[in-house]
Amino acid sequence: MMKILDRYILKAHFGSFIFAFVTIIFVFVLxxxxxxxxxxxxKGLDFGVIVEVVVLQSAWMVGFAVPMAILVSTVMAFGxxxxxxxxxxxxxxxxxxxxxxxxxxxxxxVLSLLMERFNNVMMPEANFRANVLFTDISRMKPxxxxxxxxxxDVIKGYSIMVRDIDDRTGELHGxxxxxxxxxxxxxxxxxxxxxxxxxxxxxxxxxxxxEGQIHELVLPAMERYRKMEFSKHRYVxxxxxxxxxxxxxxxxxxxxxxxxxxxLLATATEFQTKSDAAGLSIRKGIDALEQQITLVGKKxxxxxxxxxxxxxxxxxQAIESIDGMIGNVTAQIDEIEKSRExxxxxxxxxxxxxxxxxxxxxxxxxxxxxxxxxxxxGFGAGAALSLFFxxxxxxxxxxxxxxxGRGLLSPAISVWLPNVVLAGAGSFLLYRLASSTSGSxx
Numbered sequence: 001m002m003k004i005l006d007r008y009i010l011k012a013h014f015g016s017f018i019f020a021f022v023t024i025i026f027v028f029v030l031x032x033x034x035x036x037x038x039x040x041x042x043k044g045l046d047f048g049v050i051v052e053v054v055v056l057q058s059a060w061m062v063g064f065a066v067p068m069a070i071l072v073s074t075v076m077a078f079g080x081x082x083x084x085x086x087x088x089x090x091x092x093x094x095x096x097x098x099x100x101x102x103x104x105x106x107x108x109x110v111l112s113l114l115m116e117r118f119n120n121v122m123m124p125e126a127n128f129r130a131n132v133l134f135t136d137i138s139r140m141k142p143x144x145x146x147x148x149x150x151x152x153d154v155i156k157g158y159s160i161m162v163r164d165i166d167d168r169t170g171e172l173h174g175x176x177x178x179x180x181x182x183x184x185x186x187x188x189x190x191x192x193x194x195x196x197x198x199x200x201x202x203x204x205x206x207x208x209x210x211e212g213q214i215h216e217l218v219l220p221a222m223e224r225y226r227k228m229e230f231s232k233h234r235y236v237x238x239x240x241x242x243x244x245x246x247x248x249x250x251x252x253x254x255x256x257x258x259x260x261x262x263x264l265l266a267t268a269t270e271f272q273t274k275s276d277a278a279g280l281s282i283r284k285g286i287d288a289l290e291q292q293i294t295l296v297g298k299k300x301x302x303x304x305x306x307x308x309x310x311x312x313x314x315x316x317q318a319i320e321s322i323d324g325m326i327g328n329v330t331a332q333i334d335e336i337e338k339s340r341e342x343x344x345x346x347x348x349x350x351x352x353x354x355x356x357x358x359x360x361x362x363x364x365x366x367x368x369x370x371x372x373x374x375x376x377x378g379f380g381a382g383a384a385l386s387l388f389f390x391x392x393x394x395x396x397x398x399x400x401x402x403x404x405g406r407g408l409l410s411p412a413i414s415v416w417l418p419n420v421v422l423a424g425a426g427s428f429l430l431y432r433l434a435s436s437t438s439g440s441x442x
Contacts, residue, residue: 005095006103012080013104017073021065028061029054053133059126060257066115067359070108072386074367077104082372097434101368108364115357120260128258146172146196155196155207155237157181171195175209186217191233207235256349264353268346275339278332344411348404351415352397359393362419365426369433389425393418 032054081087081100090100146152151161158181163174172194179187191212198205210232218224256264370385400414 005090009077009100009103010107012077013073013107016076017069020072020076021069024065024068025058025061028065029058032057032061049133049137053130053137056126056130056133059123059130063115063119063123063356066111067356067363068386068390070111070360071363071367071390074104074364075371075386078368078371080371087372097368097430101365101430104364104368105361108360112358112360115360116354119353119357124254124258124260128254131255131258151178155205175212184219186219188215189213189233190215205237207237209233209235256346259346259349261350261353264346264350268343268350271339271343271346275336275343278335278339282332282336340407341405344404344407347411348401348415351412355397355415355419359419359422362422362426363389363393366422366429367426369426369429372433373429389422393422396421 036053037050078087081090087100091097146160146162146165148162148165151159153159155177157179159178161176162172165172173192175189175191175194177189177191179185179189189209189212191209193211194207194209196205196207209230212230212233214226214228214230214233216226216228254263256267259267366389367386370389373385396418397415400409400417403409404411404414
């Protein structure tokens with residue numbers, strides 16, 4: 001009897017889970033295509049390359065879509081049970097709410113274990129290949145490799161930063177360029193807007209700037225400064241090296257989102273070791289600094305009628321040594337901060353691989369009582385409640401990442417806190433639901 005009931009409950013979830021999963025993936029893919037498709041199509045790329053980009057990008061979408069689909073399907077299934085009075089019939093047969101939720105929690109646990117493997121094996125590899133592919137494409141379409149408010153080297157010999165990019169037209173706004181092609185002249189180009197395009201034969205890369213200034217300073221004596229203003233200025237570069245070619249993946253270093261949990265843990269440990277070594281160096285430096293300060297501040301001593309003092313050159317040498325020690329301590333402090341930030345960022349990614357996978361359990365736990373609460377509102381109320389809790393989850397997750405990045409809270413606590421909050425809310429709502437049904441049964 002119970003096996004039949006378990007199959008019936010899971011069957012009620014299966015259809016809505018598939019529907020929610022496909023819908024969420026579709027929304028994610030549509031959002032991605034809206035942002036990037038016009039920058040990919042018509043640029044000489046094969047259709048297969050564009051499909052490969054979308055497929056590789058869909059890996060992180062799956063990681064987000066599965067927990068949310070579990071929440072939606074659980075809300076809809078239990079809402080349907082309550083709306084059709086099936087929940088009342090089950091309860092009148094002596095079946096507790098906890099027993100009804102048990103097969104759902106078991107299925108969520110299985111999905112959590114599968115998602116943990118997906119997040120640790122498939123997603124890092126897909127993220128790595130996607131980033132490599134984007135790098136290859138950016139050589140053919142340099143505008144794709146430019147990010148807002150960040151310097152980029154997509155143009156050889158120049159570092160370029162833009163304040164804003166028009167995704168529809170590809171026009172760049174608020175450009176700053178540093179000319180590195182002439183080391184004897186420091187040249188900075190500012191422009192209010194511009195465009196990077198290939199010539200029709202793809203032989204040359206054309207950078208067109210409008211309404212800007214060129215500032216030049218002759219090095220190393222800095223004896224001559226020149227300022228020029230222009231309404232329109234054009235740079236033409238050979239397009240060699242910008243054609244689409246596959247990069248050797250072994251020659252590229254992986255980032256945090258492209259590593260498995262074991263690699264992330266090893267990298268974070270390495271940075272933590274660097275931080276500890278820098279801290280030890282600081283303590284030794286401070287001890288040596290105190291000795292030098294004591295030496296400089298030591299007063300001459302009187303022994304009988306003879307005045308014994310430090311050699312005249314020693315205080316000067318000590319002061320220079322102190323200045324060097326202070327600089328070394330400052331550098332070590334900077335090294336500690338950078339190492340700790342790096343270690344925290346890697347540990348955040350490490351815990352996210354597990355917390356995001358086991359979010360399936362938390363969402364399943366909170367979805368059942370939400371479905372009963374939303375029985376009168378139907379799909380609209382269920383979808384709204386699901387969206388609210390999913391937004392709450394990600395607000396806590398993003399906030400926790402930032403707090404952990406600043407070192408204000410442990411990465412483990414920051415990343416797992418959303419799961420704990422949702423699981424606690426789900427447990428409380430389940431208890432209330434079980435109590436109310438027990439009370440009504442009496």
